[in-house]
Each structure stands twice: as C-alpha cells, then as structure tokens.
Amino acid sequence: MTTLRAFMREISPGHVFVAPAMFVLSVFFLMPVLGALVMSFTDFDLYALADLKNLRFIWLGNYINLMQTPLFWKAFGNTCYFALVGAPLSIAVSLAMAMLLNVPGVGLKALYRTALFAPYVATLAAAAVIWRYMLDAQYGWLNQFLIVIGLQPIDWLGNPHFSMPAIILFSVWKNFGYNMLILLAALQRIPDDLYEAARVDGAGGWERFIHVTLPGVAPSLWMVALLTVAGYFQLFAEPYVMTQGGPAQSTVSLLYFMYEDGFKWWNLGHASATAFILFAVLMGLSFLRPKSEEVFA
Structure with a gap:
C-alpha cells in the first residue's frame, strides 16, 4: 500500500492527460505494427485467413523471397528514383517560392x-x-499546347520514359506548398541586419544566399528534407490513380507492390515483410542528418 501511494504521488497531471492518447496509440498503432511484424515471419495468406491452422512460421523466408523477386527490385528502384529526384525538386521549388x-x-x-x-x-x-x-x-490540354507550338504530342502516362517524370511533376505541384510555409517562417526569422552587413561587405545576391540565407534556414531545411524524402518513399496514391503501376511496371512503387501483394494476391506475410523493409530504409535515412555547420561552413 505504501508503495502504491508513493507511485500515485509521483504521477504528475501531465501523465494523466497523456495517458488516454498513449492508450489510443498503443491499441491502434503499436499493436497493429507488432502484429504486422509477427505476420512478416509467417506464410499468412488466404488459406490462413480461412483457418489459422494453415498458418506457419517461416521466419526470414518472406524476406529471402523478396530479395529473389525481380518485381520487388523494380519497385524499389522506381521508389528511389521518385524520392531522389522528386524530393530535391520539391524542396527547391518550396525554397524558391518562399524566397519570392x-x-x-x-x-x-x-x-x-x-x-x-x-x-x-x-x-x-x-x-x-x-x-x-x-x-x-x-x-x-498539355498535348494540345504542344501541338499549337508545333511540337509532337507526348503520351505522358503511357510511355515508360515519361510516366514517372509526369508523376514527379504532379507530386511536386501537389506537395510543395506545405514546405513553402515552413521555409517562409524560417526566412522571416533571419535578422535583416545580417543581410545589411553582407551588403556592406560587398556580398552579391548569390553570396548572401549561400552565407546568410542557407545557414539561417538550415534547421528547418533539414527537417523539411527528412519529412519530404520519407513522404516520397511512401509513393502509392499517384500511380494507383494515374497509371495503375504501368506502363511496363515503370511506376510500380514499394507501397503499390505491397498493396497488390497483400490485397490482390492475399500474400499478407509477404506484404508485411515489404512494409518492414521500407521501414528499415526510412529508419536508416533518418540517421543521415549532417550538421548544418558542416554543410554551410
């Protein structure tokens, strides 16, 4: 009883207010994640869904099978292409619009x-x-414009060479506004005195951008970069709506591959393994944050 009373005295009002949210997160987030992790070590499929007696633990079997699946590597390459081209382009557009x-x-x-x-x-x-x-x-209308100016129309979503660039263009247009507001707030925190001092020292526009603007927005820029890259690695809705993974699997992403594997072919264990490989990639990227002073020194 004494121990219980001591424990109750140590509980702050903050713990009491946070407890409901932690309970909801545990029930609706942590438990499903742990369940999916366990599922990734099984051969959970339509037969196991009908009768759990058909469920078997195959441990790393799903992961090994994924490493031997060409479509998985195709989806992984498409996702990296989308993230490594689209994310920097989106950040550049966001910063340019914020500066304007x-x-x-x-x-x-x-x-x-x-x-x-x-x-x-x-x-x-x-x-x-x-x-x-x-x-x-x-x-x-984009092809109609190309015809008007004397160019040949392009099959944007039906040509494997243009399908992913078209989706990247759409994603940049769709997402840059959020990062723009964050970077705009960061720009407004930079004191005008720094720009004035740089002008007095004879710094031009490019020098002021390199030595004043970039260091000033560096913390926000790295946060934006991390969130944007993580979001772009979760590509799904764009190819699902616009191309259905085609043409010639040129827009199949890891999440699209996982969706079809899990909910079209009911290979839920296999799909769960894909999800945790993507989780491992994003976790690794989160540790690649360099110090701003090392980059903008």
Whole structure:
C-alpha cells in the first residue's frame, strides 16, 4: 500500500492527460505494427485467413523471397528514383517560392500564399484524376499546347520514359506548398541586419544566399528534407490513380507492390515483410542528418 501511494504521488497531471492518447496509440498503432511484424515471419495468406491452422512460421523466408523477386527490385528502384529526384525538386521549388514571398514590398502576399498552398489541401485522388486528364495523350490540354507550338504530342502516362517524370511533376505541384510555409517562417526569422552587413561587405545576391540565407534556414531545411524524402518513399496514391503501376511496371512503387501483394494476391506475410523493409530504409535515412555547420561552413 505504501508503495502504491508513493507511485500515485509521483504521477504528475501531465501523465494523466497523456495517458488516454498513449492508450489510443498503443491499441491502434503499436499493436497493429507488432502484429504486422509477427505476420512478416509467417506464410499468412488466404488459406490462413480461412483457418489459422494453415498458418506457419517461416521466419526470414518472406524476406529471402523478396530479395529473389525481380518485381520487388523494380519497385524499389522506381521508389528511389521518385524520392531522389522528386524530393530535391520539391524542396527547391518550396525554397524558391518562399524566397519570392519573402521579398520586401511585394503586395497581395496573403493571396499568393493561399494560392500556392491550395494544391496541398486538395484531395490527392481528385487532383490525380484531374492531372490524368490533363496529361491525356489525345485530349489533354498539355498535348494540345504542344501541338499549337508545333511540337509532337507526348503520351505522358503511357510511355515508360515519361510516366514517372509526369508523376514527379504532379507530386511536386501537389506537395510543395506545405514546405513553402515552413521555409517562409524560417526566412522571416533571419535578422535583416545580417543581410545589411553582407551588403556592406560587398556580398552579391548569390553570396548572401549561400552565407546568410542557407545557414539561417538550415534547421528547418533539414527537417523539411527528412519529412519530404520519407513522404516520397511512401509513393502509392499517384500511380494507383494515374497509371495503375504501368506502363511496363515503370511506376510500380514499394507501397503499390505491397498493396497488390497483400490485397490482390492475399500474400499478407509477404506484404508485411515489404512494409518492414521500407521501414528499415526510412529508419536508416533518418540517421543521415549532417550538421548544418558542416554543410554551410
């Protein structure tokens, strides 16, 4: 009883308020994650779903099988291509738009911020459907514009060479607004005195960007980079709506591969192993954060 009373005295009001949220996270997040981890070591499929007696532990069998599956490596390569090209492009566009909005004397900034942020709040599936029609090989307005200026139309979503760049273009347009607002807030925290001192020292626009702007936004920039790369590695809705993984599997991502493996072919153990391989990749990327002073010294 004495121990219980001592324990109750140590519980702060903060613990009491956090407890419901921790309970919800445990039930609806941690337990499913642990269940999926266990499932990745089994041959859980449609037969096991009908009768658990058919369930067998095969331990690393799913992971070994994935390493021997060409489509998995195709999906992994597509995902890396999408993330390593799309994420830097999205960050660059976000920083450029933030710097334009941060220029003194520009009017209607609130209107521009709203207009540039609007694609981010639009429903992803609806926006993807609109872009699919915009990029249509026969009726899309982008190809109509190419014809008007004397160029040949391009089968954006039907040509393996253009399908992933088209999805990258859509994703950059859809997502850059969120990062733009974060970087805009970071830019507004940089004291004007630093820019003035750089001008007095004879620094041009590029030197001020390298030695004042980038170090000033570095903490926010690294956070944005980490979140953007992690988000781009979770590519699913864009190919699902726009290309269904085609053409010639050029837009199959790891999540799309996992979805079809798990919910089309009911290889749930196999799909769970894919999910944890992606988790391991993202966990590894989270440890690659360099110190800002090493980069912008």
